[in-house]
Amino acid sequence: MVVEFLTFKVPVEDRQDWLRADADHWTRFLESQQGFIRKEIWVPEGDPGTVHAVIWWSTLEAWHSISDDALDEVRARMGELELPATLSTFEVLVPDD
Numbered sequence: 001m002v003v004e005f006l007t008f009k010v011p012v013e014d015r016q017d018w019l020r021a022d023a024d025h026w027t028r029f030l031e032s033q034q035g036f037i038r039k040e041i042w043v044p045e046g047d048p049g050t051v052h053a054v055i056w057w058s059t060l061e062a063w064h065s066i067s068d069d070a071l072d073e074v075r076a077r078m079g080e081l082e083l084p085a086t087l088s089t090f091e092v093l094v095p096d097d
Contacts, residue, residue, distance in 0.1 A: 002089060
C-alpha cells in the first residue's frame, strides 16, 4: 500500500470553498479509480493555512495508471480553486508474518 501526501497552501478565508470543490471534484473522481482506498484531509494544529490531502492506494501502479488527460479534466473543473501542491509518497510498511 502507498500513501499520496499532498500539501496545499489554502487561504483560511477560502478553505470551506476549497474543501467543497475538492470533495465534489477530486474525491469523487478518485473514488472511481481502481486501487483507491481512502482519502482524508488534515490541517496541522497552529497552521490553518496548510491543508494535507492524504490518499491511500492499493499499489503505486494503480495510482500511476490514471491518465494525465483524466487528471487535467479534474484540474480544469476545480477552476480557480485548483492550487499547486507539494507531493510526498510513502510506502505503508507491515511486519512480516
